[in-house]
Amino acid sequence: MKNVQWKVNCLSIPTIIRHCKKCHKDTEFICSEMFRVNAQKKNLDIWLIYNCEQCKTSWNATIFSRVNSNKIDLKMLNQFLDNDPELVKKYSLDKTTLKKNGVYIKELDYEIIGEKFLSSESVKLEILSDYPVDIKLSTLLKRKLELSNGEFKRLFFNCQFEKLNSREARKKLNDHLIVFFNAKEIVTHNN
Numbered sequence: 001m002k003n004v005q006w007k008v009n010c011l012s013i014p015t016i017i018r019h020c021k022k023c024h025k026d027t028e029f030i031c032s033e034m035f036r037v038n039a040q041k042k043n044l045d046i047w048l049i050y051n052c053e054q055c056k057t058s059w060n061a062t063i064f065s066r067v068n069s070n071k072i073d074l075k076m077l078n079q080f081l082d083n084d085p086e087l088v089k090k091y092s093l094d095k096t097t098l099k100k101n102g103v104y105i106k107e108l109d110y111e112i113i114g115e116k117f118l119s120s121e122s123v124k125l126e127i128l129s130d131y132p133v134d135i136k137l138s139t140l141l142k143r144k145l146e147l148s149n150g151e152f153k154r155l156f157f158n159c160q161f162e163k164l165n166s167r168e169a170r171k172k173l174n175d176h177l178i179v180f181f182n183a184k185e186i187v188t189h190n191n
Contacts, residue, residue, distance in 0.1 A: 001122045001180075006114035006144060008129040013092045018059065018103040020052045028053040028106055033088045035080045036060055042069050046080055048091050061101045063091055093131040108133060112144045125179040137177065 015028045029050035038045045044067050047060030063080075064072070079087045091097055098104060110133065117123050127140060142152050 001124050002117065003124050003126070004115055004117055005126045005128065006112050006140070008127065008133060008135070008140070009111050009113060010089065010093060010129075010131065010133065011109045011111060013089060014105045014108050015053070016050060016061075016098060016103040017106050018050075018101075020055065020057060020059075022055045022057045023052060027055075029059055029103070031088065031092050032058070033085065034083045035063070035088070037077075037080050039069070040066075043067065044069050044072065044077075048088065061091075061097065061103070063097060090131060093133060095132065095134050105134060108135065110135070112140060114144070116145060123180075127177040127179070129176075137179070141179075 013031045013033065015030050017026055018029055019025070020027045020029075030053050032049040032051055034049050036045075036047045036049055038047075044064060045062070046064040046067075047062055050059045050061060051057065052059070069077075076087075093105075093108075095105070117125075127137075138152065141147065142149070
């Protein structure tokens with residue numbers, strides 16, 4: 001069995017969709033790549049600032065609300081205060097935080113680094129990402145293996161993917177996913 005590793009890299013910080021009160025409609029909001037930290041006695045509020053693409057109105061996505069300053073690691077607090085780019089990327093891709101804020105990512109610009117292989121080869125594929133990303137396994141496979149929807153469906157229904165049911169094909173990448181390919185089946189393991 002051949003071992004193959006793919007790495008999913010996000011190429012840019014994604015825009016989000018939310019209702020703009022000034023534009024009176026759902027619009028794209030662009031991340032300013034800056035945090036806002038507010039202290040009230042021993043409690044902290046931390047937000048990631050976004051701006052409406054059309055009218056430039058700002059909106060703050062809540063990261064922490066009324067959290068005791070003792071509960072946040074000093075190093076992490078300094079990263080928030082310094083607008084650390086990796087921390088910005090982490091929270092701008094955090095679908096749980098975004099969902100709590102009532103927004104969603106418009107589109108994710110990403111690349112898949114790693115070697116291609118034939119879907120009929122016997123392969124243990126490990127897919128890695130630094131951040132949980134909202135991309136379906138089927139989308140990753142189609143993109144990297146350059147399969148059209150029709151080709152993917154034909155392989156799927158012709159038992160190339162005998163063990164890959166529609167639920168597994170819709171699995172989304174957290175930070176680590178292992179897929180076993182062989183001539184007749186694909187089995188997935190999400191770690």
